[in-house]
Amino acid sequence: MNPIYDDVATLLLKLEAELRRLQLWEDQAPPAEALASTEPFCVDTLTLPQWLQFVFVPRMIELIENVRPLPDQCGIAPIAEEYFRGGDYTAGGLIQLLAEIDERLQRG
Incomplete structure (x- = not known):
């Protein structure tokens, strides 16, 4: 399997863990x-x-499990920066993780 799938799957697990750490997982x-x-x-x-x-x-898990093409651009980190600007959360780690996902998808 293409290494991007493993990389993105690992980043998605980290994303879930960070959302849970921030108590944002519902x-x-x-x-x-x-x-x-x-x-x-x-x-x-x-x-x-x-x-x-x-x-x-x-959606990303579905793409990975079915070995379907992953998006080559997401741009989630800038959205997160704006969303968390001035908020009560220390979301720097989450934003960094989303930037890693953006970058990994862009590199393909």
């Missing part, structure tokens, strides 16, 4: 209609942490 999924948003990052129905947990991670 036990219950949002309603199906919230997940069906057509807006980028579901900005109209989900928070960024919810989007990461319930949309991004599952």
Whole structure:
């Protein structure tokens, strides 16, 4: 298997761990209609942490498990920087991890 799949899978595990550490991982999924948003990052129905947990991670896992092409650009880190700007969270580690995911996908 292409090493990118292993790398991204490892980064996704780290992402889950960081969201849990920040207490942003939720036990219950949002309603199906919230997940069906057509807006980028579901900005109209989900928070960024919810989007990461319930949309991004599952979609990436599905692509990896089925050895389907991964996106070559995500641009999640800049969105996270804006989302967490001035917030109560120490999200530097999360933002750095998202930057690593962005970079790894871009390198292919």
